[in-house]
Amino acid sequence: MLRHRQLPVHSLQSSIIIIIVISPRTADTSSLGLLIGIIITTMVVYAVLILNKAGGLIYQRDFNPGLQKLSSNDYLILAGTFHGVHAITSQISPTNETSSSGLEVLESENFVMRCFQTLTGTKFLIFAEPRQQNLDVVVRRVYELYADYVMKNPFYQIEMPIRSEGFDRHLTSYIKPHQ
Amino acid sequence: MNRDPSPFRTASTASTATSPTPKYANLTASTNLRYSLTRKSIYDRHLNRTKTSELSKSAFAFLFGEMVQYAQKKVYGVQDLEKKLNLHGYAVGQRFLELLLWRDGRTAKRETRILGILQFISHQLYRAIFQKQADTLEKVRENEDEYMISDNDPVVNTYISVPKEMSQLNCGAFIAGIIEAVLDGHCFPAKVTAHTAPNEMWPGRTVFLIKFEPEVLEREALRVGS
Amino acid sequence: MSSTSRARLGEEVWKLRTDKINAELVTLTYGSVVAQLCKDLDGDYAEVNKQLDKMGYNIGLRLIEDFLAKSNMQQKCANFRDTADVISKVGFKMFLNITPTIANWSSDNKQFSLLFDENPLADFVELPDDGKAQSELWYSNMLCGVIRGALEMVQMSVDAHFVSDVLRGNDTTEMRINLIRYIEDEMPQDDE
Amino acid sequence: MVVYSFFIFDRHCECIYIRQWLNNTPSVAQPLSRPVTASSVATVATSVAEKPAPGSRLSMAEQAKLVFGVIFSLRNMVKKLCGPEDSFLCYRTGHYKLHYYETLSSLRFVMLTDIRTESLKSSLHQIYVNLYVEYVVKNPLSPVEHAGGEGVNNELFELGIDGFVRTID
Numbered sequence: 036m037l038r039h040r041q042l043p044v045h046s047l048q049s050s051i052i053i054i055i056v057i058s059p060r061t062a063d064t065s066s067l068g069l070l071i072g073i074i075i076t077t078m079v080v081y082a083v084l085i086l087n088k089a090g091g092l093i094y095q096r097d098f099n100p101g102l103q104k105l106s107s108n109d110y111l112i113l114a115g116t117f118h119g120v121h122a123i124t125s126q127i128s129p130t131n132e133t134s135s136s137g138l139e140v141l142e143s144e145n146f147v148m149r150c151f152q153t154l155t156g157t158k159f160l161i162f163a164e165p166r167q168q169n170l171d172v173v174v175r176r177v178y179e180l181y182a183d184y185v186m187k188n189p190f191y192q193i194e195m196p197i198r199s200e201g202f203d204r205h206l207t208s209y210i211k212p213h214q
Numbered sequence: 215m216n217r218d219p220s221p222f223r224t225a226s227t228a229s230t231a232t233s234p235t236p237k238y239a240n241l242t243a244s245t246n247l248r249y250s251l252t253r254k255s256i257y258d259r260h261l262n263r264t265k266t267s268e269l270s271k272s273a274f275a276f277l278f279g280e281m282v283q284y285a286q287k288k289v290y291g292v293q294d295l296e297k298k299l300n301l302h303g304y305a306v307g308q309r310f311l312e313l314l315l316w317r318d319g320r321t322a323k324r325e326t327r328i329l330g331i332l333q334f335i336s337h338q339l340y341r342a343i344f345q346k347q348a349d350t351l352e353k354v355r356e357n358e359d360e361y362m363i364s365d366n367d368p369v370v371n372t373y374i375s376v377p378k379e380m381s382q383l384n385c386g387a388f389i390a391g392i393i394e395a396v397l398d399g400h401c402f403p404a405k406v407t408a409h410t411a412p413n414e415m416w417p418g419r420t421v422f423l424i425k426f427e428p429e430v431l432e433r434e435a436l437r438v439g440s
Numbered sequence: 441m442s443s444t445s446r447a448r449l450g451e452e453v454w455k456l457r458t459d460k461i462n463a464e465l466v467t468l469t470y471g472s473v474v475a476q477l478c479k480d481l482d483g484d485y486a487e488v489n490k491q492l493d494k495m496g497y498n499i500g501l502r503l504i505e506d507f508l509a510k511s512n513m514q515q516k517c518a519n520f521r522d523t524a525d526v527i528s529k530v531g532f533k534m535f536l537n538i539t540p541t542i543a544n545w546s547s548d549n550k551q552f553s554l555l556f557d558e559n560p561l562a563d564f565v566e567l568p569d570d571g572k573a574q575s576e577l578w579y580s581n582m583l584c585g586v587i588r589g590a591l592e593m594v595q596m597s598v599d600a601h602f603v604s605d606v607l608r609g610n611d612t613t614e615m616r617i618n619l620i621r622y623i624e625d626e627m628p629q630d631d632e
Numbered sequence: 633m634v635v636y637s638f639f640i641f642d643r644h645c646e647c648i649y650i651r652q653w654l655n656n657t658p659s660v661a662q663p664l665s666r667p668v669t670a671s672s673v674a675t676v677a678t679s680v681a682e683k684p685a686p687g688s689r690l691s692m693a694e695q696a697k698l699v700f701g702v703i704f705s706l707r708n709m710v711k712k713l714c715g716p717e718d719s720f721l722c723y724r725t726g727h728y729k730l731h732y733y734e735t736l737s738s739l740r741f742v743m744l745t746d747i748r749t750e751s752l753k754s755s756l757h758q759i760y761v762n763l764y765v766e767y768v769v770k771n772p773l774s775p776v777e778h779a780g781g782e783g784v785n786n787e788l789f790e791l792g793i794d795g796f797v798r799t800i801d
Contacts, residue, residue: 182508
């Protein structure tokens with residue numbers, strides 16, 4: 036029952052192929068192309084972190100080996116530090132733009148991190164293999180899954196740590212096949 | 215047996231004889247309600263106006279979620295919560311049944327057999343509300359009075375993750391309430407409950423267990439006999 | 441962004457990025473919620489209004505994320521007029537498939553009305569003939585709370601309330617939205 | 633490509649050199665007339681350092697302090713997440729990109745550019761090897777430590793940096 040379709044590869048590096056799989060199993064039934072797990076064959080996502088608007092860590096999950104294992108306390112500290120740094124990175128902007136965004140992409144020798152801050156102040160941090168250019172696609176999809184399986188879950192309390200089996204499941208089925 | 219908690223009336227007054235809907239006696243008599251002179255009242259609008267209209271599933275999910283949260287504040291334990299959701303579903307089911315039968319018009323027929331009514335639920339009713347059929351309809355082998363309708367992915371549960379400490383809860387109790395109302399409306403009184411029964415493909419698979427009252431089975435036996 | 445491009449965005453999100461559900465299910469479920477409140481609060485409609493607003497507010501706090509995620513809006517609105525446009529043409533469009541008319545701007549551009557030609561929540565509804573519901577109950581009051589909650593999450597403190605409703609025998613259904621203030625960005629403490 | 637500014641921090645976390653360019657034309661160099669450190673800068677009231685940098689709401693000294701705070705935190709974060717072998721290279725916001733290079737002797741070179749600029753890791757390394765070592769370290773008149781930027785803002789180094797920025801262009 037699997038139907039495979041290939042989409043035009045726009046704005047992405049040519050080495051990256053997006054295959055859209057319409058599967059009766061995918062329970063995330065967003066419309067059209069979003070029903071769908073997007074498999075980006077060359078991408079490896081290491082981890083996903085979510086910070087609430089006060090800088091508190093509300094979600095941390097490793098998907099592939101690549102980062103060190105930290106204690107949960109260390110993650111909390113890291114999140115708090117990053118939250119502060121993020122605010123300063125917009126302050127030290129040398130340009131005159133009025134709406135100054137904070138850090139969006141961070142690169143080290145061994146990983147790249149995409150940070151997406153929503154207009155509500157929630158931050159999504161995606162850690163992946165170095166030199167990934169298309170993490171924007173991933174981060175948007177993670178935001179959508181968050182809107183669906185965290186925000187629409189009546190048992191989730193806003194701003195609190197996310198313990199949502201549905202979110203875990205859909206995130207895994209979206210991110211894991213990337214390797 | 216009026217389980218309808220609503221002080222409101224639905225616009226559809228085409229009642230099936232058996233439906234436990236409120237009395238409509240004061241509808242025509244002396245109403246003190248004000249109506250806009252320039253706007254059509256609900257009595258002037260065609261009942262099929264919204265037959266095919268759609269809203270976003272998100273809107274429903276948020277509304278349903280808030281309903282669950284509100285109900286949760288006033289209950290003792292999972293069973294009580296499911297009961298509340300069941301009652302909400304019941305109120306919705308009563309009204310849907312009216313609409314459905316009215317829309318069937320002349321082709322509407324009264325289901326008199328257990329299998330008939332269960333098929334009506336898992337096909338027509340399910341399609342009308344959820345745009346799909348229920349996934350299976352089975353008889354419980356051990357118990358004469360029990361049947362099961364299963365739904366691999368109930369619409370109300372799509373975005374819900376039940377916390378571990380409430381693992382017995384299935385918010386599909388709302389749909390169970392809808393089913394119960396429709397059975398009641400057809401004079402097949404029954405208790406309907408929702409149970410999580412996941413399989414590998416469908417982690418949210420839900421079974422609605424329908425347990426008929428004894429009189430239903432008695433009547434069925436008589437009809438088989440005749 | 442112009443008003444027409446907002447409208448286009450709303451259409452696009454509704455058509456391509458929104459899962460749909462039977463409208464009557466939503467309508468009847470909302471009715472069941474209101475009915476339950478009327479029962480729980482013993483017909484104290486002022487309290488029912490308050491509770492509906494509160495529930496809406498809770499929804500708004502969450503719904504904003506769905507709105508932003510699906511509409512892919514990443515820029516703050518330029519001004520409150522723009523915000524009104526987005527609420528009507530994108531927000532209402534993508535959740536309830538309606539675009540209420542924006543009208544009656546105050547001279548300082550901080551207050552406007554939404555006129556609801558259609559209100560899917562109120563299809564099938566007639567208020568109880570008890571002599572007071574029609575003058576006390578705002579049946580769709582949850583919508584006010586949703587707007588208040590959602591805007592608060594994007595740094596706008598507003599007041600929203602209905603001023604008329606066809607269910608009460610008025611010729612229009614009108615919601616008034618009033619910008620109280622923009623909430624300052626929360627900056628982290630400088631803990632150096 | 634546009635280079636906005638360039639900072640050097642020494643092993644004491646002190647800012648020993650700041651340079652700013654406006655629209656890619658070299659602006660007047662901004663030597664620091666008094667010691668400016670990440671920790672002491674707030675209290676130092678000096679002429680140049682306290683003036684808001686062009687195109688910025690902050691004085692250059694304040695900016696240097698914040699820049700150091702950011703790179704220091706991010707550098708530590710990277711090492712925490714990926715082990716001490718890993719090193720922080722750069723980040724970008726919607727408006728600018730910050731490039732970072734750290735020597736084994738804990739000198740830190742930081743360059744702010746527009747976001748289209750490719751990685752400047754090797755360029756910063758070149759600045760270290762060809763300019764800093766040549767004109768500062770080997771300069772017999774320059775002190776070993778550069779408190780307040782002493783000995784860094786010499787003419788040859790300045791010219792070298794200007795020339796270099798033009799070549800990156």
